[in-house]
Amino acid sequence: MGCIFCDILDGKKDGYFFYEDEHHVAFLDKYPIDVGHSLVIPRKHHERITDMTSEDVGNVFSIVPRIAKAILNATGADAFSLGQNNGRAAKQIIPHVHIHIIPRYNSKGTVWTKRQISSGDELLELAKKIRSLI
Ligand SMILES: [Zn+2]
Known part of the structure; x- marks a missing residue:
């Protein structure tokens, strides 16, 4: 079964990466709830955080503040939300642990569940900008 x-990690599919380290990567969500919506994932495949060691769960969350700051600086967002779903009933769509970082804007009343479609160029530009701010 493919993931x-x-x-994306193997380079078989496009990913708009802006952060990589030995164990984690961060990239832009292709179907963002709002501009700058990003995902932080461990390189190693696990479906749920309950399949990971506590240490690995701590490590992936520990990079979130640094990445969130860069996203806020790059997008001018006023705030951000985190989302982390485990299992289909929780609306986890891709069965590989991921943390959503969702920028929030005072000027917009973005609806949580509504996804947009961004162009590849927009995502590429934004990924570059966030990378330069990390
Ligand atoms: Zn996977």
Whole structure:
């Protein structure tokens, strides 16, 4: 059974990466709730955080503040929300652990569940900008 995130990590599918380290990567969500919506994932495939060691769960969350700051600086967002779903009933769509960082804007009343479609160029530009701010 294939995993889209493992395919992105293997370079088989496009990913708008702006952060990589030995164990984690961060990239822009292709179907963002709002501009700058990003995902932080461990390189190693696990479906749920309960399949990971506590240390690994701590490590992936520990990079979130630094990445969130860069996203806020790059987008001018006023705030951000985190989302982390485990299992289909929780609306986890891709069965590879991921943390959503969702920028929030005072000027917009973005609806949580509504996804947009961004162009590849927009995502590429934004990924570059966030990378330069980390
Ligand atoms: Zn995977």
